[in-house]
Amino acid sequence: MTTDTAGRQFWDDEADRFDDEPDHGLRDPQVRDAWAIRLRSWLPEAPSDVLDLGCGTGSLALLAALDGHRVTAVDRSERMIARARAKLAGTGAQAVVGDATLPPVGSRRFDVVLVRHVLWALPDPAAALRGWTRLLRPGGRLVLVEGRWGTVSPAGIAADILARLAASLGGSTTIHQLGPHPELWGREVADERYAAVVRPAPPQRHTEVVDVHLILLRGREVLLARRAGTGYADGLLHAPSGHLEDGEDVRAGMIRETAEEIGIDLAPHELEAAVVMQHRSPDGRPRIGWFFTARLAPGAEPANREPDKCSELGWYPLDDLPQDMVAYCRAGLDAFRAGVPFLTHLHESGDLIAYDAAGVDRAVPLAAPVVPGSPI
Ligand SMILES: C[S@@+](CC[C@H](N)C(=O)[O-])C[C@H]1O[C@@H](n2cnc3c(N)ncnc32)[C@H](O)[C@@H]1O
Numbered sequence: 001m002t003t004d005t006a007g008r009q010f011w012d013d014e015a016d017r018f019d020d021e022p023d024h025g026l027r028d029p030q031v032r033d034a035w036a037i038r039l040r041s042w043l044p045e046a047p048s049d050v051l052d053l054g055c056g057t058g059s060l061a062l063l064a065a066l067d068g069h070r071v072t073a074v075d076r077s078e079r080m081i082a083r084a085r086a087k088l089a090g091t092g093a094q095a096v097v098g099d100a101t102l103p104p105v106g107s108r109r110f111d112v113v114l115v116r117h118v119l120w121a122l123p124d125p126a127a128a129l130r131g132w133t134r135l136l137r138p139g140g141r142l143v144l145v146e147g148r149w150g151t152v153s154p155a156g157i158a159a160d161i162l163a164r165l166a167a168s169l170g171g172s173t174t175i176h177q178l179g180p181h182p183e184l185w186g187r188e189v190a191d192e193r194y195a196a197v198v199r200p201a202p203p204q205r206h207t208e209v210v211d212v213h214l215i216l217l218r219g220r221e222v223l224l225a226r227r228a229g230t231g232y233a234d235g236l237l238h239a240p241s242g243h244l245e246d247g248e249d250v251r252a253g254m255i256r257e258t259a260e261e262i263g264i265d266l267a268p269h270e271l272e273a274a275v276v277m278q279h280r281s282p283d284g285r286p287r288i289g290w291f292f293t294a295r296l297a298p299g300a301e302p303a304n305r306e307p308d309k310c311s312e313l314g315w316y317p318l319d320d321l322p323q324d325m326v327a328y329c330r331a332g333l334d335a336f337r338a339g340v341p342f343l344t345h346l347h348e349s350g351d352l353i354a355y356d357a358a359g360v361d362r363a364v365p366l367a368a369p370v371v372p373g374s375p376i
Contacts, residue, residue, distance in 0.1 A: 008076055015079035019057050022186025026059045034183040036063050042143045042197050048111035053100035054118030058084030065091035074098045101128050109137045116145035120157035126165050126349055133169050133200045147193035159194045170201025209287045212254040213241040215274060215336055218296040221315040228311035233353045238326045250290045262302035270294045275335045279328040282347040291332045330355040331363040339369035
């Protein structure tokens with residue numbers, strides 16, 4: 001049984017007794033009123049489109065629907081959804097089976113994405129937050145109710161960690177501590193419980209830095225530079241590369257960078273575009289990387305023109321590339337060798353910048369090889 005299936009089975013099995021907990025079923029009028037008041041303070045005053053993800057038996061969805069909001073509730077447990085449908089009957093709210101990280105809502109957008117006690121257990125909370133933000137209309141908000149339950153070996157996500165994740169969305173995050181309010185839980189609690197109201201920055205037109213990389217070939221060897229003193233990937237091998245300057249075309253940028261870094265003057269016709277890759281460093285923003293090939297002209301010799309950024313240049317066999325490379329650059333060279341012209345290589349937080357043969361391969365080809373098996 002996969003973890004995914006096991007998780008679904010677990011919540012299916014829990015569905016019948018889930019509402020027995022005071023804060024789940026909200027059967028006690030005092031607990032229910034306490035949540036209704038809180039929820040009202042986190043949601044917009046005007047009737048709004050609310051998406052409740054991992055809705056369970058639909059208790060919060062019901063409170064929102066009774067306040068006049070148009071609610072869509074999603075849970076991947078069929079038995080939870082069956083209970084939510086019964087609870088929401090007659091309110092106009094919809095309850096559908098689906099994954100919280102990829103809810104089945106098509107192109108619909110919402111004023112609020114509401115998620116209680118789900119984020120902490122998802123495999124990639126940062127990616128989930130980014131995805132939920134894309135489901136919001138401009139001016140929309142995420143309402144996240146989370147905590148860190150238990151005192152001996154607590155499970156959950158602490159408010160400061162969630163606030164840090166939310167900060168990467170831009171905008172503002174307000175944390176409301178809920179632990180000191182027993183009326184919400186039907187008893188005193190000693191652990192951390194809170195709600196985060198996240199108003200992500202309004203979506204901007206997406207822009208990306210463009211960088212250019214030289215695959216300089218001498219027969220079946222490629223020139224690589226060892227980075228040093230830059231603060232990024234120092235000690236690792238990388239193709240000669242750099243960012244485009246404002247208004248520069250990619251070929252002109254490659255010619256300029258080649259001259260600046262290795263002292264070789266290339267003519268435009270000597271460069272051929274080989275690979276275009278959208279790449280992202282572990283905690284960075286995506287960039288568009290162009291990889292150009294050029295062949296070393298007879299008599300030409302590259303020289304390290306930026307010793308403050310590069311400790312050495314060296315020729316390496318293209319068919320037996322070194323291990324100590326920047327991972328995305330290695331992926332670019334591997335794509336070139338395989339004839340794959342377009343790919344993404346998007347690191348996730350926590351990935352190594354360095355190539356790791358045993359690690360997760362982030363390269364995703366976007367096109368079939370140009371000449372399968374033999375590009376050069
Ligand atoms: C602790 S319960 C919370 C239920 C509800 N949000 C509440 O506060 O009453 C967690 C719920 O999230 C659901 N869930 C967990 N992972 C999910 C996923 N990836 N997609 C959709 N639902 C998920 C479970 O089926 C379960 O109903």
